[in-house]
Amino acid sequence: MAEATGVFFYVFPGIAAICTFTLATTDAAGQELGVSVFGGILQIGIAFGFGIAFAIITCASTSGGHFNPAITICLAIWQGFPWKKVPHYIFSQIFGAFMAGMVLMGCYWPEIQAKHAEDLATVGTSVYNGGAASILCTFPNAGQTNQGYIFFQEFFVDAFIGVVIWACLDPANPFVAPTSVPYTIGFAYTAMILGFAANSISTNLARDLGTRIVAAIFFGGEAFSFDNGYSWISILVNVPATIFATGYYELLLRDSLQKIASGHGQHEHGEEGLVRHLTRVETANQTEQGFMNSTFNKRKEDSSV
Template structure:
């Protein structure tokens, strides 16, 4: 339930901002009044960024805050997350996005119905970028006929996000505190929306599949068949995330395990190493400036356990 709630918390504000953008841009009554200028990709990026931060703050203490099937699989591969829990987590994540899509349709039902009727009357498709279905899930632009190009965009965006997430989860990373991690991860999503939403990204299997099912219910099965894009939006997230987390684990990670093997020496000696591990940056000495047997150094480790020498 925590995983489903967390995905709901991050998807609902995001797609609500997309609804605001799409509906105000398409409305013949609102555009002349300048209301459409309130919405932009900048606003949408912030909605997803803060939604993710709030989701982590609210639900991660219970479930660990995966909120993405690819992250769940990566944690099972690299961090020992129990494989028996993986199917339950993935189902819950997709379900959370599905419920968010249904709630959004209910809250904007009047406006979406009017937009749908106007598109039908004008002979425009209901499933396309800028059409009513795009409120719920992404679709390529009409000129994005090269799916290899779309694949690479999705792959690199998802890999970027996975590296940032893995860096935030690294206990040896001195630059991200547990309190700051939700906002760092959320801002990473915001940056990707600001940079690449205009050329089509989905970023998360659960977020895309859950809302795409809702789009298929209300706007037809073309939500899955349009330009044969849905396999990219749903599945590319997994190999991209596995690649990025493998890259971090093999190339970038410099953690306690390396230090424990005696392959690291701090430039300030043992006391500097204690400061590094404790992340408090200070040592309390009975005899300042000495490093003899009578000196006692202490600090708090990252999990609150005193470290004494």
């Protein structure tokens, strides 16, 4: 439940920001659809970034704060997270995103209906970038016909985020305090959204798949088949990209406590010998201190006499 709640906290404000941005339009008759507000990529990036920070703050102490199937898999690969828990975590994460999409549809249902009707009248479908369905999940721009470029972009955006997350989880990293981790990870997402959201990115299997299911429920199965099945990129690329990023960090960047200690002097009899040695030193120090105290007290008595 903590994983599902955390993903909800992360996705809900983000897609709400996308919603206000998408609905700030007018129909063919010049009537305003939904809410007349200013929106943009900056607004969306901030909403997702703070959503991630709030998700970690509220739920990470219970579940560890994965909120991303790729992170759960990487923690199992590199950090000993139990593989038997991986399916439960992934299901919970997808469910949290699904619920965020469903609740948003309830909040903005009249406005989204108006946008959907306008899309059908002008384009014939709501499943395109800028359509009502794009409030929930990512669709590529009209000019993005080469999926190779989209794959390349998605891979390295997700890898960038993955390296930052792994750096935040490194206990030997002196530049990230535990209290700053939620905002550091949130800012990493914000940075990538500001740079690449206008060019189609997903960044998270659960965030995309959960809300894409909602899009399919309300706008049809084209949510998965649009643009020759683009959805496989937005759903799946996050996993190999994050494995690549965390492997890169583990093999080339990690300076763990174990590695810091390598090459340092060790007692010939190991830890137990070191403990016995320190015990003897402490005992000797106590004996010496006791002798000095008794000598000082005796001299003090002699001087007073």
